[in-house]
Amino acid sequence: MEITGKTRLTGLIGSPVAHSISPQMHNEAFRQLGLDYVYLAFDLGHSDLRKAVEGLREIGIRGFNVTMPYKVPILELMDSLTPAARIAGACNTVIAQDGKMTGHTTDGIGFMQSVIDAGYDIIGKKMTILGAGGAATAIITQAALDGVTDIDIFRRNRPEAFSTTETFAKTVENSTPCRVHVYDISDTRQLKESLDSSAILVNATNVGMAPNEQDCPIGDASLLHPELIVGDIIYNPRKTRLYQMAESAGCPVFNGMYMLLFQGAASFECWTGQKMPVEIIRKKYFS
DSSP: OOOOTTOEEEEEEESSOTTOOHHHHHHHHHHHHTOOEEEEEEEOTTSOHHHHHHHHHHTTOOEEEEOTTOTTGGGGGOSEEOHHHHHHTOOSEEEEETTEEEEEOOHHHHHHHHHHHTTOOOTTSEEEEEOOSHHHHHHHHHHHHHTOOEEEEEEOOOHHHHHHHHHHHHHHHHHSSOEEEEEETTOHHHHHHHHHTOSEEEEOSOTTOTTOTTOOSOOOGGGOOTTOEEEEOOOSSSSOHHHHHHHHTTOOEEESHHHHHHHHHHHHHHHHSSOOOHHHHHHHHOO
């Protein structure tokens, strides 16, 4: 791929970003389609977010992805938000055009597509989700917009954060037909009740992520049942403790690898107007 005077810039901001495979994924997609774009990763760990975003605006970036810890703080720097980003209260994709920046979220799109890709249908059914961070709110928002009818959120009961999640749940209910409830993750009795009536359990926390592979967000394997789909958005390791527990319980299970692929594909289309060659990228980077 040759860089020219007309090459359009896209990229990723966050910290850390050195581990990300997004640059390989997007640059290969640009190469496959013959697009004069490039995707770079920018670690902003010691930077001022506002100054960095204004700098990207001034140099005419076409768009960029946002990862932790900036998915929420970046919202106030946007000129506008898509409905999904507004409801979720988080942004992982910025679309820049004519000097204006629009905050969007493709995390939920990526997750819902990964469910379909794994061969499951959860539309019209109930979801239980662990966590209430940026990834969780994006998944909840898109699931509600797509037609999941009920979502039970389990999170740690820290008063201010719990109240924030309850407010988010009301926003989702006011914006979609979905019913949303928030519970304390230590309430095992309620968790069992929720899982017994759910089609899918989603772990949207970082519990079990490398290097803490021995951690698990659920301590009791008897809470799982074979009819329950289990999706863990962690992909390093490929099989978390929760993943292994679900396998042993006979649950259909998948990890977050393809959520990463499909959220990237959605961002790619926002910036270029073309569909990412997903099967080529899957084979090269996700097999």
